[in-house]
Amino acid sequence: MTDSSAAQGPGGTPGASRHKGKAVALAVAAAVGGFLFGFDSSVINGAVEAVQGQFELSGVVTGLVVAVALLGSAAGAWLGGRLSDRWGRTRVMVLGAVLFFVSSVLSAFAFAAWDLAIWRVMAGVGIGIASVIAPAYIAEIAPASMRGRLGSLQQLAITLGIFAALLSDQLLATTAGGAANELWLGLEAWRWMFLVCVVPAVVYGVLALRIPESPRYLVAQGRRDEARAVLADVLGAEEDPEQRVEQIEQTIRKDEALAEQASLRGPALGLLPVVWVGILLSVFQQFVGINVIFYYSTTLWQAVGFAESQSFLISTITAVTNVVVTFIAIALIDKVGRRPLLLIGSAGMTLALGTMAVAFTQATGTGENVSLDGSWGVIALVAANAFVVFFGATWGPLVWVLLGEMFPNRIRAAALGVAASAQWIANFVITLSFPELLDRFGASVPYAMYAAFALLSFVFVLTKVPETKGVELEDMEGLQVERRSRRASA
Numbered sequence: 001m002t003d004s005s006a007a008q009g010p011g012g013t014p015g016a017s018r019h020k021g022k023a024v025a026l027a028v029a030a031a032v033g034g035f036l037f038g039f040d041s042s043v044i045n046g047a048v049e050a051v052q053g054q055f056e057l058s059g060v061v062t063g064l065v066v067a068v069a070l071l072g073s074a075a076g077a078w079l080g081g082r083l084s085d086r087w088g089r090t091r092v093m094v095l096g097a098v099l100f101f102v103s104s105v106l107s108a109f110a111f112a113a114w115d116l117a118i119w120r121v122m123a124g125v126g127i128g129i130a131s132v133i134a135p136a137y138i139a140e141i142a143p144a145s146m147r148g149r150l151g152s153l154q155q156l157a158i159t160l161g162i163f164a165a166l167l168s169d170q171l172l173a174t175t176a177g178g179a180a181n182e183l184w185l186g187l188e189a190w191r192w193m194f195l196v197c198v199v200p201a202v203v204y205g206v207l208a209l210r211i212p213e214s215p216r217y218l219v220a221q222g223r224r225d226e227a228r229a230v231l232a233d234v235l236g237a238e239e240d241p242e243q244r245v246e247q248i249e250q251t252i253r254k255d256e257a258l259a260e261q262a263s264l265r266g267p268a269l270g271l272l273p274v275v276w277v278g279i280l281l282s283v284f285q286q287f288v289g290i291n292v293i294f295y296y297s298t299t300l301w302q303a304v305g306f307a308e309s310q311s312f313l314i315s316t317i318t319a320v321t322n323v324v325v326t327f328i329a330i331a332l333i334d335k336v337g338r339r340p341l342l343l344i345g346s347a348g349m350t351l352a353l354g355t356m357a358v359a360f361t362q363a364t365g366t367g368e369n370v371s372l373d374g375s376w377g378v379i380a381l382v383a384a385n386a387f388v389v390f391f392g393a394t395w396g397p398l399v400w401v402l403l404g405e406m407f408p409n410r411i412r413a414a415a416l417g418v419a420a421s422a423q424w425i426a427n428f429v430i431t432l433s434f435p436e437l438l439d440r441f442g443a444s445v446p447y448a449m450y451a452a453f454a455l456l457s458f459v460f461v462l463t464k465v466p467e468t469k470g471v472e473l474e475d476m477e478g479l480q481v482e483r484r485s486r487r488a489s490a
Contacts, residue, residue: 027150029207031157033130038161047190050179072124074424080129081417089137089214097205099126104197135404140214148333155397156326163319282423284457289450325392337469345394346458352387353451360443
């Protein structure tokens, strides 16, 4: 209603388009952190075998070098949420860009496994910061009517980063004739894989220095006129900037009056119930096993019976699919709502993962000689890509949107940091446990486990996750986690 009435006024359509374009531009700039997040977390995949060979690492040490960045990400997410309340969103973005830049250069010149692991932890801290700041900033800068679509840009940027990392790894390895071979300036191709990341890091840093600060942070710092100017630039005729500033001031005064409640501590196992909702959303997003598909896809497709070269091509196609289906979420999130899409995603992932588990019960052979005979290989391939489609169109982007908007103002950054930290720890657990589960039980057991978590995620959304579509950030305090969804669907 608001959009159409704004567009009907004299010159309303061009004005509304200009202001919405400004909001989109700011969201895209913030989401570049998501691109770095996806790129830096995936770029090591092309370098794993070369690093293992050059430093003569065992399988366990190699796995730790790969996964240790995820622990850094958990620390970065926790740290980023707190620093953003002190320094502001854009300054913390700059910090993340600097960490990305430095860690990329130092990783490229690593001389042993231990120092590479240190630089990967540094990169992980940058990834964690980007994972927290982008959704918070986008939620705080966007008009309520398009907050979901703009928040989904974070996940789109992540998927683009994953795809770009896979593509650059492939191009560099192909040019050199192998990731371990020398490429330019006496450096092996795997070192250039890390160096490439300095380009998006510089872009992110420059953009962070040019975009305006979050209006909520500005109001909290007493910079009222700056906040009103930022809101006027992105809201246009859709909302009254002065009224929004006053609304933000009211919530800040309320928060100050309830300063003792600004803590995340609460009656539910030591935390507020809404914080647990955010944590469990994050954990379920990882416990369905999505990163197993991206981190171990080559092994999976070789087990299905494809050659190694074909496996890389299929992995790239899967990454492209992940990018494309994100547009489904962007198109539907502000129309259909968050809860319905999450429920559809949970149901679809349960069926797809269950099908994969059944398919791998038909596997023959052991270790690297596992294969699926007959039509079971095709069934597993289709089911895996169906899983990526359901995840990429729902749980992938929607969890980041919800984490950016569902928390009350006074705890948003800190709660988002805790939830994102939980997500990275869950990612670490899944990444580290899959090879052991695969060796001990075969592929059917882990995929059955992921299917069970997908089913549990359906129940969790149905009973605990509120609908936030169209709700102003200042009104999130009043959301009833269990009862709100019933009113919204009535």
